[in-house]
Each structure stands twice: as structure tokens, then as C-alpha cells.
Amino acid sequence: MTTFELYRRSTIGMCLTETLDQMVSGGILSPELAIQVLIQFDKSMTEALETEVKSKVSIKGHLHTYRFCDNVWTFILQNAQLKSDEGQETVDSVKIVACDSKLLTQ
Amino acid sequence: MASSSTSNVYVHVIEDVINKVREEFINNGGPGEAVLAELQGLWELKMMQSGAILGPIDRSAGLKTATGAPITPNPVHDLNVPYDGTEEYETPTADLLFPPTPLPGMVLTPLHGVARTPLPGTDGSSLFDDSVGGTAITANEFSSSNNNGGVPDIKTGVGRPNPYMQPPSSWLNQRPPLDVNVAYVEGREDVERGSSRQPATQDFLVSSGKRKRGDFPAQYHAGGYIPQQDGAADFLSDVPKVVQGSVQQTLSRIPQLDGPIPDPYDDVLSTPNIYNYQGVVNEDYNIVNTPAPNDMQAATPAPVQNDIVDDDDDEPLNEDDDDELDDVDQGEDLNTMHLVLAQFDKVTRTKSRWKCMLKDGIMHINNKDILFNKVSFSVLLLSFPFRPYLHLRLSLVLVWRINLRYFESYSGNRRIRILILMV
Numbered sequence: 133m134t135t136f137e138l139y140r141r142s143t144i145g146m147c148l149t150e151t152l153d154q155m156v157s158g159g160i161l162s163p164e165l166a167i168q169v170l171i172q173f174d175k176s177m178t179e180a181l182e183t184e185v186k187s188k189v190s191i192k193g194h195l196h197t198y199r200f201c202d203n204v205w206t207f208i209l210q211n212a213q214l215k216s217d218e219g220q221e222t223v224d225s226v227k228i229v230a231c232d233s234k235l236l237t238q
Numbered sequence: 239m240a241s242s243s244t245s246n247v248y249v250h251v252i253e254d255v256i257n258k259v260r261e262e263f264i265n266n267g268g269p270g271e272a273v274l275a276e277l278q279g280l281w282e283l284k285m286m287q288s289g290a291i292l293g294p295i296d297r298s299a300g301l302k303t304a305t306g307a308p309i310t311p312n313p314v315h316d317l318n319v320p321y322d323g324t325e326e327y328e329t330p331t332a333d334l335l336f337p338p339t340p341l342p343g344m345v346l347t348p349l350h351g352v353a354r355t356p357l358p359g360t361d362g363s364s365l366f367d368d369s370v371g372g373t374a375i376t377a378n379e380f381s382s383s384n385n386n387g388g389v390p391d392i393k394t395g396v397g398r399p400n401p402y403m404q405p406p407s408s409w410l411n412q413r414p415p416l417d418v419n420v421a422y423v424e425g426r427e428d429v430e431r432g433s434s435r436q437p438a439t440q441d442f443l444v445s446s447g448k449r450k451r452g453d454f455p456a457q458y459h460a461g462g463y464i465p466q467q468d469g470a471a472d473f474l475s476d477v478p479k480v481v482q483g484s485v486q487q488t489l490s491r492i493p494q495l496d497g498p499i500p501d502p503y504d505d506v507l508s509t510p511n512i513y514n515y516q517g518v519v520n521e522d523y524n525i526v527n528t529p530a531p532n533d534m535q536a537a538t539p540a541p542v543q544n545d546i547v548d549d550d551d552d553e554p555l556n557e558d559d560d561d562e563l564d565d566v567d568q569g570e571d572l573n574t575m576h577l578v579l580a581q582f583d584k585v586t587r588t589k590s591r592w593k594c595m596l597k598d599g600i601m602h603i604n605n606k607d608i609l610f611n612k613v614s615f616s617v618l619l620l621s622f623p624f625r626p627y628l629h630l631r632l633s634l635v636l637v638w639r640i641n642l643r644y645f646e647s648y649s650g651n652r653r654i655r656i657l658i659l660m661v
Contacts, residue, residue, distance in 0.1 A: 191615030
């Protein structure tokens with residue numbers, strides 16, 4: 133099964149990575165196992181986002197940069213408004229990184 | 239801080255991961271349940287510290303996992319229970335199981351994973367290393383021929399303290415002219431090099447029309463030289479010289495045709511004007527058939543060319559040239575503030591309006607994590623003075639950047655520069 137390593141850059145992913153790093157360098161975890169945990173995280177995170185999360189968000193803003201490379205879209209938006217169920221956020225600039233969802237179904 | 243729903247999902251993910259890797263930890267001589275529990279504890283602790291998980295929820299969730307070891311806000315202490323001593327890191331089992339390999343490999347691996355999303359810098363730099371190694375031989379060849387030639391303007395050779403210059407000068411011999419004078423090409427091929435190299439040249443000519451991204455490394459590694467991408471006019475100006483003078487001298491006299499050296503601030507001053515002059519010639523494509531370049535080449539008097547250097551007021555292209563976009567980029571990276579990670583379903587554009595459907599994403603906005611199942615965003619392209627050409631501008635910048643990455647050793651991308659200016 134294909135997984136995206138994309139979500140490792142999120143807060144939860146970074147926390148896991150740090151933890152694993154710490155444990156591996158402490159010698160209590162083998163690198164191989166750590167990688168397996170990361171892969172499992174990729175799967176679980178993807179799955180959880182599919183099944184557990186229902187909220188919708190809309191973003192509007194000025195597109196400053198767009199880039200499509202290796203099936204990854206990167207956008208940099210300026211003066212973006214993000215509306216979600218929980219309210220509205222406005223940010224000066226936001227970077228959006230998106231992988232192709234079709235790759236997962238292959 | 240995270241909303242409660244986000245926190246719940248995070249807790250769910252942690253549990254899910256822990257449960258699914260449990261087998262690996264327990265079976266096959268894995269480190270065991272205790273280590274797993276420690277992993278979970280540390281992870282949750284970090285999540286709480288970062289505010290991504292709300293503390294109380296986490297605690298109850300930890301209890302729900304029913305791993306047997308109750309999770310408290312400071313789980314590391316709990317985890318000592320299965321062990322006798324507090325120095326669990328030094329238990330013999332751990333040493334046996336994990337011989338002192340891990341550090342380098344491990345530290346790298348997750349980061350690599352993270353960097354899976356394209357980072358041009360990585361590839362570029364490694365290729366660049368290769369390129370230096372690959373062209374070393376030819377560079378030596380060149381310098382030896384230069385010494386033997388005893389050409390009057392040997393100053394040009396001496397004035398090259400920078401090793402960066404050598405690769406371009408070496409593959410320059412094989413660089414085919416891109417346009418205009420086919421007759422000259424063939425004449426030159428006959429005179430200067432064996433026919434054995436001709437196929438490579440022709441390959442390049444074919445591919446230079448439409449260049450795919452993959453072409454760079456392939457050509458490079460196959461041929462051992464880097465094809466000239468940035469304009470051939472400078473070469474054309476040499477051709478008559480071949481006809482006029484002796485081949486050897488001509489060869490050794492043209493160390494670098496494609497503009498000033500990669501490290502312009504150091505080298506432009508120390509490098510004789512001939513390069514710069516030719517650079518100027520390059521920019522004017524109409525001049526190719528005029529006699530002027532011939533004259534200049536034949537005489538090669540340094541003083542005369544000084545004047546011309548002066549009017550080469552373009553500063554050479556630099557990595558920093560492209561500019562405003564990158565500034566924003568770096569700003570983003572440095573602050574790592576607002577980031578959205580997602581999968582895209584569809585990305586469409588109508589004129590300057592982009593519409594994108596994303597799904598299954600994590601947003602980190604204003605220090606707050608928001609998960610979403612779907613997102614649609616429509617954005618308006620910032621208006622540039624020359625909006626219709628924006629794509630061209632961007633792609634040119636891209637091309638130039640690729641050039642620079644792969645062919646770091648030369649900076650005469652004047653043609654691209656010109657195109658950008660024109661746009």
C-alpha cells in the first residue's frame with residue numbers, strides 16, 4: 133500500500149519523529165523498527181483523516197507562487213482567509229503542499 | 239493549541255499506530271511492550287507540550303488503550319516499572335539487541351522521509367558533485383593543451399584561478415552551435431574533433447529543441463560533458479578562427495566562451511575581458527554573421543577589449559537572482575508558520591483564477607492545528623505587470639535554476655537572462 137510521508141511534517145508527525153530519534157539514539161529502539169512505526173503512522177494518519185474528520189474548509193487568497201513537481205502541488209497564498217467550522221483565520225501567507233490523492237488508490 | 243476535535247483525532251492516531259506496531263515490538267525479538275509504552279508516552283508528552291493534544295483528553299485516552307501500564311502526564315517515569323533500575327538505557331538487553339549502529343542511519347531516515355516532497359536543492363547538489371568529478375579529466379586535458387600551446391594570450395589561462403571554470407571550458411569543445419550556421423558546424427567537427435564525437439553532438443542537437451527534465455542527468459552522465467544550453471552565438475564567433483588559424487592554437491585559446499565565471503564577484507575582475515566580450519557578443523544574436531567577432535578573435539588584444547568590458551554592465555546571474563519568490567519561500571521555511579499538508583483531488587485554473595479541491599489535510603495556522611476532510615480554495619493570481627507571460631517567466635526562472643543546479647560551474651546563462659528581460 134502506498135503511503136504519503138507528507139503528514140510527517142505536521143505537528144503530530146514531527147513529535148513522533150523526534151520521539152523515535154530520541155529512542156533510537158538512546159539505543160532502546162532499532163532504526164528498522166522506528167521506520168516501521170513511521171510507516172504505520174503514515175497509514176494511520178491518512179486513514180484517520182479519511183474516516184474521523186468531516187470538517188470542511190475553504191481558503192481564499194492571492195496566489196503568490198504555484199509549483200507542480202513530482203506530483204506535488206505547492207502553493208503559496210498571500211492574505212489568505214481560511215474558513216472552517218471552527219471559525220475563520222486570516223494569515224499573511226500560507227504554504228500549501230498537496231500530494232496527488234490518486235496515488236493512494238493505485 | 240488545538241481544538242478538541244483535532245486533539246481527539248490525534249489521540250486516535252497515536253493509539254492506532256501504537257496498537258498496530260505492537261506486534262512488531264513484542265514478536266520477533268522486538269524490544270517489548272515497555273519500549274512501546276515509552277514510545278507512546280514520549281510521543282504524547284511531546285504532543286501535549288506542543289499544544290496539539292489537550293492534556294486531560296490525552297490522559298483518559300491513555301488509560302483507554304489498556305496497555306496495562308497506565309499513562310500519566312509524565313509517562314517516562316511510569317515506564318521504568320517493568321525495569322529494575324532506572325538506567326533502562328543501559329540494560330544489557332538493549333545493548334545486545336541494538337549494537338551501536340543506529341545513530342547516523344536513523345537520524346537520517348525520518349528526515350529523508352520528510353524531505354520526500356521535492357527539494358530541488360538535494361538533487362542538484364549531488365549532481366553537481368558528480369559533475370565536478372566527471373569533468374575533471376577533460377579539464378586537465380584542456381589545461382595541458384593550453385600550456386603546450388604557448389599562445390600569446392595565455393593570460394586568459396593563467397587568469398583562471400577558479401576551478402569552477404574548468405568544466406565549462408572542457409565541454410565547450412564539444413558544444414555544438416545551436417542555430418544559424420550549419421556549415422560551420424560541420425567544418426568545425428571535421429577539424430577539431432574526431433567523427434566519433436559527432437553522434438553525441440547530434441543527440442544534443444535533437445534534444446535541445448524540447449528538453450525534458452530528465453535530459454539533464456542522462457546527457458551529462460552519458461557523455462561526460464555538459465551540453466551548452468545558453469546560446470551558441472559565442473561559439474559561432476570562434477568558428478571563423480578555426481578556419482583562419484591553426485587548430486591547436488585556436489583550441490587552446492578558447493578556455494571559456496560562455497560568459498563570466500560562476501563566482502563573479504571574485505573572478506570577473508581577474509579574468510580577462512575576452513570572456514566578457516564574448517558574452518556581449520552572445521547577447522546580440524544578429525551579430526553572428528558580421529565580421530566583428532572575427533576581428534576581435536584574431537587580434538585578441540586585451541587592452542582593446544577593456545572598453546567593451548566596461549559596457550558589460552549586466553551583472554552575472556546569481557543564484558539569488560530569482561528573488562522575490564524565494565524570499566517568500568525562505569520566510570516560510572524559517573518561520574514554519576502557516577502550513578497546509580493535504581492531498582489534492584483536482585487543480586484547475588481559468589485565466590488567473592485557480593480552484594483546487596484538496597482533501598484529508600492538516601493545517602497548521604496561527605499555531606493552531608486544524609484537520610479537514612475537504613478543502614476548496616480559489617485564489618486569484620497576484621497581478622504582475624506582465625501577467626500573460628507569467629508562466630513563461632516562471633518557467634524560465636525554473637529552467638535557469640535547473641541549469642544552475644546541474645551546471646553550477648558555469649554562469650553564462652545569458653540567453654535565458656535575455657529572454658527574461660524580454661518578457
